[in-house]
Amino acid sequence: PLANTYNRIGAAFYQMNDFITAFSYYGKALKIQKKYLSPNHSTLAETNYHIAMTFAGLQQYRKAIEYAALAVNIARHSLESKDDRIRLYEDYLHELQEKPLIGVLPKNGSVHE
Template sequence: MVVDRYNYIGWVRKKQGKISEAWTSHEQAMQILQKYLPPTHPRLAVTYNYISLLYSAMNDHSSALDCLEKALHIQEQALQPNHPHLAETHFNISIIFERLNKVDDAFQHAKKAIDIGNQAFLTSDDPQMKMYQEQFDKILLLTQSCNELVL
C-alpha cells in the first residue's frame, strides 16, 4: 500500500536526521488514511506512532504524547487487548512520560507493555520484550530513587 511506503520513507528520513522530509512523508500517509479509512482504523494508529517519534526527536514531548494517546485510543477500540501493537504503544508512552519526568505514569505504561507482551506470548528473549523489560527496569530504579528522596 502507498501509505506503508510513505511511512517507511518517513522513518528512513527520520533516521537520517531529515526531520522536515520525514514530516512530509508521514503527513502524506495520514492524509490518505484519513480520506479513505474510518477514524478508528488501526492503520491510523501506526502513523500516529511514527509522528510521535518526530515530535520526540524535536523534544516536543507533549505533542508526542498527544499522538501516542490518539494511537492508544484507536488501538484499544480496534484491537484485541493482548495485541502486540498495544504493548509497543504503551512502551512508547512510557518513554515519553520518563522524558517528561512523570515517573509514576512511565512506570504504569512500562508495566502495561510487559503485561501485554506476556499475554501476546512474546518470549523473554524476544527483542521487543527485552526492550520492554529494560524500560521497565529503568523506570523501576527511577521510582525507587524518587521514593528514597522523599523519605
C-alpha cells in the same frame, strides 16, 4: 493505518524532545488501537512503551512506570517468549524503577510529581 500515522508523528515529536505533543499523538494512536485490537495485541505493548518513554522524558516517572508495566504485561501475553521486545520492555521498566519517583527539583524549588 491512522493509528500507525499517529504513532509515527508521535515518534517525530519525541525525537524533537516535544514530549507533550508526542504524548498527544501516542494517546490518539492508543485510543484507536484499544477500539480495534484485542487487549493483548503486541501493537498495544509497543504504543504503551512509547508512552512510557514520553512520560520519562517529562520526568513523570510514576506514569512512565505504569505504561512500561502495561507494555511488559501485554508483550508477555502476545509475543513468543524469546521475542527481544519482551526483554527491551522489561529492561526499560527496571531502569525506570531505579529513578527517584519524586522527580527533580528545578531552580524554582517546585516538584514535578
